[in-house]
Amino acid sequence: MGDMDEGLHFLSKQYEAQRSEVKEIKESVVQIRKRSEVILNENKTVISELQTVKNNLFDLNERHLDLQMRTMRNNLIFDGIPEAQEEDTEAVLKEFIHIVMGIEEEIQFHRVHRLGRKIPNKHRPIIAKIVLFKERERVRREAPTTLVGKPFGVNEQFPKAINDRRNLL
Structure with a gap:
């Protein structure tokens, strides 16, 4: 127990x-x-x-x-314009617009310069900020007809993100 x-x-x-x-x-x-x-x-x-x-x-x-x-609204990019040593880029662009594109009116610029680093035997594009949007549009609209068959190009400038979006479309 x-x-x-x-x-x-x-x-x-x-x-x-x-x-x-x-x-x-x-x-x-x-x-x-x-x-x-x-x-x-x-x-x-x-x-x-x-x-x-x-x-x-x-x-x-x-x-x-x-x-x-x-x-960038008033900017245009000009491709194919030959580059010279110690050039006055604005004068080169004014001559291009007058002679090659045949636009007689004087275009006013805020800034004109080449893009990127200088590379031997290559022509850097020129970027130009045009004072009046109306003048910018005139140059842009004239480009396809006056530059057909020539090694030049005129394009609007867009931010990279916009270019990427446009390429997707």
């Missing part, structure tokens, strides 16, 4: 120990669930804020692109 009492007492202790451990585990699980809910809510907030930041960045990029377009 004493052995049975001892066995029951031992089993009772084991049962209480197991019960205590189960209670601790349940409390831990409840705490983990609460913490995971907090983390999940924080993640949702972070995702929402990240999406707002992405939208703002997209808007800023588009506005920056618009500003670039506006600053």
Whole structure:
């Protein structure tokens, strides 16, 4: 009988120990669930804020692109014009417009320069910012008819992102 009492007492202790451990585990699980809910809510907030930041960045990029377009609005790029040492690029361009394109009116420029680094035996394009948009359009519209069959080209200047979008189309 004493052995049975001892066995029951031992089993009772084991049962209480197991019960205590189960209670601790349940409390831990409840705490983990609460913490995971907090983390999940924080993640949702972070995702929402990240999406707002992405939208703002997209808007800023588009506005920056618009500003670039506006600053390049009066620019034309002239290709194929031979390059000389120590040239006056504006005078070269005025001569090209007058002689090759046959435009008699004097075109006013803000800036005229060659693009990129000088490469031997290569002609760098000339970029010109024309004062009046109306004059710029005249030169641009005359180019296809006056330069047909000649090794020259006149193009509008666009930011790289716009050129990439245009190429996709």
